[in-house]
Amino acid sequence: MTALTAPLAAIGRPVLAALAAIGRVALFAASVIGHIFRPPFYPREFFHALMQIGWFSLPVVGLTAVFTGGALALQIYSGGARFNAEAVVPSIVAIGMVRELGPVLGGLMVAARVASSIAAEIGTMKVTEQIDALVTLSTNPIKYLAVPRVLAATLAVPVLVAVGDAIGIAGGWLVGVNRLGFNSTTYLQNTVDFLETWDVVSGIWKGAAFGFIVALMGCYHGMNSGRGAQGVGTATKSAVVGASVLILAANYILTELFFSA
Amino acid sequence: MITLSGVTKTFGKNRVLRGVDLTIPSGQSMVIIGGSGTGKSVLLKCILGLVQHDTGTITLDGQDVTTADRDAFLARFGMLFQGGALFDSLRVWENVAFRLMRGPTKRPKAEARDIAIEKLRRVGLKPETADLFPAELSGGMQKRVGLARAIAASPEIIFFDEPTTGLDPIMAGVINDLIREIVTEMGATAMTITHDMSSVRAIADRVAMLHDGLIQWTGPIADLDTTTDPYVQQFIHGRATGPIAAVR
Numbered sequence: 063m064t065a066l067t068a069p070l071a072a073i074g075r076p077v078l079a080a081l082a083a084i085g086r087v088a089l090f091a092a093s094v095i096g097h098i099f100r101p102p103f104y105p106r107e108f109f110h111a112l113m114q115i116g117w118f119s120l121p122v123v124g125l126t127a128v129f130t131g132g133a134l135a136l137q138i139y140s141g142g143a144r145f146n147a148e149a150v151v152p153s154i155v156a157i158g159m160v161r162e163l164g165p166v167l168g169g170l171m172v173a174a175r176v177a178s179s180i181a182a183e184i185g186t187m188k189v190t191e192q193i194d195a196l197v198t199l200s201t202n203p204i205k206y207l208a209v210p211r212v213l214a215a216t217l218a219v220p221v222l223v224a225v226g227d228a229i230g231i232a233g234g235w236l237v238g239v240n241r242l243g244f245n246s247t248t249y250l251q252n253t254v255d256f257l258e259t260w261d262v263v264s265g266i267w268k269g270a271a272f273g274f275i276v277a278l279m280g281c282y283h284g285m286n287s288g289r290g291a292q293g294v295g296t297a298t299k300s301a302v303v304g305a306s307v308l309i310l311a312a313n314y315i316l317t318e319l320f321f322s323a
Numbered sequence: 324m325i326t327l328s329g330v331t332k333t334f335g336k337n338r339v340l341r342g343v344d345l346t347i348p349s350g351q352s353m354v355i356i357g358g359s360g361t362g363k364s365v366l367l368k369c370i371l372g373l374v375q376h377d378t379g380t381i382t383l384d385g386q387d388v389t390t391a392d393r394d395a396f397l398a399r400f401g402m403l404f405q406g407g408a409l410f411d412s413l414r415v416w417e418n419v420a421f422r423l424m425r426g427p428t429k430r431p432k433a434e435a436r437d438i439a440i441e442k443l444r445r446v447g448l449k450p451e452t453a454d455l456f457p458a459e460l461s462g463g464m465q466k467r468v469g470l471a472r473a474i475a476a477s478p479e480i481i482f483f484d485e486p487t488t489g490l491d492p493i494m495a496g497v498i499n500d501l502i503r504e505i506v507t508e509m510g511a512t513a514m515t516i517t518h519d520m521s522s523v524r525a526i527a528d529r530v531a532m533l534h535d536g537l538i539q540w541t542g543p544i545a546d547l548d549t550t551t552d553p554y555v556q557q558f559i560h561g562r563a564t565g566p567i568a569a570v571r
């Protein structure tokens with residue numbers, strides 16, 4: 063009997079654990095969203111988070127975008143050459159950047175930068191009893207720590223995506239003009255002509271979703287950090303891995319919703 | 324008055340509290356002694372609801388703490404954590420004034436800062452420390468900032484988790500006097516955890532000894548030296564041999 067049930071149990075245990083974890087994250091998300099609209103509000107924490115998450119992520123998102131735009135232009139040019147379609151470079155670079163690569167790569171870079179730092183900060187607060195201290199000082203840790211960060215990330219990442227889109231297109235243009243012999247005006251004209259508003263807006267919505275995911279995972283894993291330095295290390299790793307996987311999964315789902323006719 | 328009856332708490336296989344019965348009368352200073360790792364900090368956290376106890380009841384003035392209104396309940400307490408637990412993103416004075424600057428009894432910033440500096444002075448810290456960050460302070464100074472934060476809003480009930488650990492003897496004396504003063508002058512109820520016998524004698528009205536998850540002995544401070552309880556005797560004389568195993 064055990065020979066039969068043991069493999070089933072071996073499969074069942076991680077599945078149940080995974081379902082329980084999804085449930086806990088969902089409850090945490092619901093509680094964060096519920097607290098967004100109820101006072102007290104902590105504007106100072108919010109603006110601090112906005113700076114940390116938005117402003118200080120600009121360099122890394124910008125660098126990611128410029129290199130991606132440039133590489134994309136090279137790829138499309140050499141791929142397009144196989145059926146004499148080199149002229150599509152500007153429009154494909156633009157569409158590829160704003161719909162997909164801008165939000166996804168931007169989101170992943172923010173996950174690496176922000177989910178890790180949130181999880182490490184809140185995790186350290188947890189293991190040094192600062193979260194307990196907040197509670198004894200009549201302050202709800204979800205309201206004080208999670209809400210400002212989640213709200214800031216949800217608002218800042220779309221802006222980062224928009225900036226990244228522009229920089230990525232500029233990267234493609236630089237390579238197009240300097241390496242591939244495009245005429246500067248024609249390149250820009252093509253970019254503008256073929257890009258639709260929804261291409262850009264859909265990517266920005268993705269950015270909002272990814273920002274929410276990043277901060278949520280950082281806060282969740284930080285607040286549930288295990289004990290000691292090792293606990294904080296594990297929490298940080300889980301936050302980055304969790305945020306990255308959820309971003310890619312959410313990207314697929316949102317793309318289905320937005321673009322499958 | 325705080326009463327605990329039959330309080331148990333288990334972490335995994337580790338049965339930390341195994342049926343704690345204890346009464347802390349209002350306006351008195353109760354000191355908890357016991358070896359390290361016996362669950363003294365867990366006991367305080369159970370009363371505050373930071374850790375959920377498994378069975379038994381804890382009441383404050385007759386009301387079960389698990390059903391009390393959390394905000395009103397916590398507003399009556401101040402707590403000094405064993406590790407200080409200062410918010411390292413905030414300056415020292417902002418830590419001390421944390422409760423004063425939020426909630427229904429919110430005060431203007433300048434006033435909160437003045438109160439914070441006054442409380443810092445009472446724990447023997449200069450006004451210059453107010454604008455530093457916790458990471459810039461020594462361990463003993465952090466502990467005293469934690470103490471200042473615990474007493475900042477003049478709570479009715481104050482828990483001190485090892486207030487003098489890591490302090491030099493002179494500073495420990497200052498803190499002992501301060502705790503005594505808070506109880507006698509402000510009429511607060513205090514519950515202090517300490518290993519330091521000179522602290523026990525300076526602070527306590529009553530003493531309780533926690534061992535093996537149970538209150539082994541409790542009584543007024545005057546009875547501490549005369550009790551024949553072997554656990555208490557071993558502890559206060561710091562003997563390696565006796566009923567308390569040296570390896571725990």
Ligand SMILES: Nc1ncnc2c1ncn2[C@@H]1O[C@H](COP(=O)(O)OP(=O)(O)O)[C@@H](O)[C@H]1O
Nearest residue numbers: 334337339357358359360361362363364365366
């Ligand atoms: N959050 C926790 N999770 C698991 N075990 C804990 C937790 N907090 C305390 N413990 C365990 O409970 C026991 C008592 O801890 P504590 O109350 O901190 O001791 P002390 O009497 O020195 O203050 C220790 O064995 C400790 O490992």
Ligand SMILES: [Mg+2]
Nearest residue numbers: 363364405484
């Ligand atoms: Mg302790």
